[in-house]
Amino acid sequence: MKRYSVFAIAREAARYHLGWERAWASPEPRASYDAIIVGAGGHGLATAYYLGKNHGITNVAVIEKGWLGGGNTGRNTTIIRSNYLQDSSAAIYEKSRSLYETLSQELNYNVMFSPRGVMMLAQTHHEVRGYQRTAHANALQGVATEFITPQRVKELCPILNIDGPRYPVLGALWQPRGGTGRHDAVAWGYARACSAMGMHIIQNCEVKGVRSENGQVTGVETTKGFIGCKKLGLVVAGHSGQLAEMAGFRLPIEAVALQALVSEPIKPCMDVVVMANTVHGYMSQSDKGEMVIGGGTDGFNNYTQRGSFHHIEETLRALVETFPIISRLKMLRQWGGIVDMTGDRSPIISKTPLGNCFINCGWGTGGFKAIPGSGWAMAELMAKGEPGPLAAEFNMWRFKEGQFIDESVAAGVAH
């Protein structure tokens, strides 16, 4: 892999940019690998990267049914934060956020991490109490957040209407080192680094079945034939249930559609991320000037990557109330992704009933922020066969035991 640098740009400028090489190779699959990861999205590629970097396992294939980063990695609103209530959530999301801080340098690929600050508005007294509690919990967890006054909210984001008729802003949970990143670049950067370690990224190759012998996984049936493996990682987000069925177990997961949209580009008008969970909408401004907007999920099982229009209407209604400035803004694009929602709205990073088969799923509506930490924890689980401290409590048996990591109650909404 040739390093990207200012000298590389100068060199290529002098020779008509003919020397750039492909960021990652597109090899044909070998007969078998030490480890196969299904799903070349952010989480899958990060898992492969940390398998190589932290554990020295590089005989790895990442198999993808579509194109790299074409699922939820390319469909989210790119928010990065770690202001969670529960200790196990705060640990993995803060690990992730801290890895984002230096990810561009580590991958030699600009992931455009922008720690512009994330603000979660408190618009009911219940939310005020909830976020104050979260701020105290975060202080104990070593996550830098604070509860701020409405005046400070207005200073940080002047376009916010803090005394709206329905839900005036009563304060906010503020995480100054949260922010946004370039979602595609995260997948591309990990893919380039994986390819440089000799790993195979195999796109347009759909997994059709999981083969096992004596309760141990032996490989996967794909549209490019059988590929053997010693260890298998299922990291596919929306289709986790389908893959689990192939591997012979059932998950506490429902797949639903989540939509996002962007407006026409306008001049810079907000330099923080704002989430308004009571009215249910969140917004930030991209580097291109588009307002990037998200809201709630649909309420029924869906695999079509299309959502219901009335949810867009609800989200925009909420945001027009919160930001009157956007009332005449035209929306440019809208899209949907399939998110896998668990019973307690926390992810699963776990061993499975099938030997040497591991699963990483259930990130619901907030997986992008977790990509580096999730990959780190999943790689540790796959390499050692046992979860490390980050993943231990996210096992799939917590539902049987009743040991939920209940962020749905903490957040009040999907998060």
Next chain:
Amino acid sequence: MLILECPYCGVKAEETELSPGYEAHLKRFGPGSTPEEFEAYMFARKNPKGVHFERWRHTYGCGKWFLAARCTATLEVFGTYPAQVSEPPADIIAKIQARRPDWRPDWKDTK
């Protein structure tokens, strides 16, 4: 936009008139059952990509719960039926098989 016909009041209700209730025909387990049975009832879901049976409530209409047969891969609706049954009625099965000849009822094995 999803439109379901309420089997009780006959209204063709669009989604905003309804509340979703997710997977139908779950077998309930109560006190005395094993943790595995209770987990299966509370959390483990079929979440199929294809034919799915689910609960809906006609919240802003007659207020009653009913069941719907729907395809999660295409959003096609096969039909709706009253909730007082433990498995889908024959006419709903026929409607599904008319559209999905390869589909076979599979709820027996989940009980």
